[in-house]
Amino acid sequence: MFKLLETILAGKIKTEPINNMGEKNFRGELELNPNACIKCNKCVEACPTGAITTKNATGLPEIDYKRCLFCGRCVESCGKEALYHTGRDAAPIFTGEKTTPIGEFIKNKIGRSLAIRHLDAGSCNACDFEMGALSNPLYDLQQYGMHFVASPRHADLLMVTGVVTRNLEQALIISYEAMQEPKIVMAVGACPISGGIFGETYAIAGFLDKILPVDIVVPGCPPRPAAMLVALAAAAELYAKK
Structure with a gap:
């Protein structure tokens, strides 16, 4: 408390520069390890908004960030840890x-x-x-x-x-x-x-x-x-x- 008061009285204002990295536990943009993915579609079934699809030539998951809630259910459902969150924000x-x-x-x-x-x-x-x-x-x-x-x-x-x-x-x-x-x-x-x-x-x-x-x-x-x-x-x- 005293340190906080000292900072306030000193007149220092701390600002954060524009960046795309969250805190350590921040659920950010998703990344896929294609070598670990067994194409089980569990992540597709777990997604509450239908943001993940596998309708492509490779059969690997694709994420639609316009629908993604970053809820983490897809990561939790992936037993092979092929899908994981990074600390990055999804880009505009x-x-x-x-x-x-x-x-x-x-x-x-x-x-x-x-x-x-x-x-x-x-x-x-x-x-x-x-x-x-x-x-x-x-x-x-x-x-x-x-x-x-x-x-x-x-x-x-x-x-x-x-x-x-x-x-x-x-x-x-x-x-x-x-x-x-x-x-x-x-x-x-x-x-x-x-x-x-x-x-x-x-x-x-x-x-x-x-x-x-x-x-x-x-x-x-x-x-x-x-x-x-x-x-x-x-x-x-x-x-x-x-």
Whole structure:
């Protein structure tokens, strides 16, 4: 406690640089050891969202990070330890393009500011809590020229969390239409990307890309604040190109 008070009184602020590595026990991107895989399909059966498929020429598991919850059930089901988690975040994905190398946005500096409007379309609040950490002294997104705004009229980017519920579909569309061109739409977490554990039900209007043109997605359930920072850096570059 006294050490904490000493640090506060000294006026030092500790920030974390943008990186794609989590803590030691962080369940990050999955990797496969093809030599250990016996093609038993237990990982496919264990996945609650259908993120793992083996419909390819090799018969080896393939992971769709747009659906993956990083829950670890596939790793637990693999008796041969062929599938395992790394400490890396899954990279942000530009829709319609290949996965963007995460290192490009860690090394590059952002050349302009980015105004962000967050809209929760029906989440469990896990992604929202992680997003809230972006404004704390550790991540401090304002040091990169990014900031949250209260109105979509002032925003360059619409950051959406949660499945799109029918009760919030109209609010989502109105917010998007209120933004000035050019504008970017980012889906944060598995829920707006693929429905997450909720899938498709009577209360859900659909995945975000069925309602709005999505430019970039951030895999995870929830993604770490650092992963969101990388995606925002990518979005800032995309905005500049638009």
